[in-house]
Structure formats: structure tokens, C-alpha cells
Amino acid sequence: MEFIQAQQVPWPNHYDDKQYQSEVAARFGYSWYFTRLPRTLLVDRQGIVRAVDLHGAALDRAMGELVTGR
Secondary structure, three states: OHHHHHHOOOOOOOOOOOHHHOHHHHHOOOOOOOOOOOOOEEEOOOOOEEEEOOOHHHHHHHHHHHHHOO
16 A cells, blocks of 8 residues: 555556455466566456556556557
């Protein structure tokens, strides 16, 4: 929470400290053997995953495109 507040992250975040035993992680098919956490999922208003594992400028661009529709 301190990091999210300090960085002023405006989107919802989920953290339950259960790592790969998390119910949310299981819904997305996370596995101890091949999935890294933390991970970003860019999801549109209809709940469709539009991008995965973007960071920095690439995440900024994808979010901008999603918001503007371009």
C-alpha cells in the first residue's frame, strides 16, 4: 500500500500475500513453474484482457490507446 500511495498508482491493484495459492492467480492460470509475479494485466471495461506483462512506456502507450480507442 505504501508503494501504491507513494507512486500514486490510479488503477485497482490486488495483493493477498498468497502468491501462487491465490484464488485470483488460479483464475488466470498462474503456475509456480512458469508464471512470474507480479504481473500486469491491462483489462478493458468489458473485462477483456488487452495486454499482459507491459511495463513503463509500453504500458503507458497501451493504456493511452485503450482509453482513446486508437
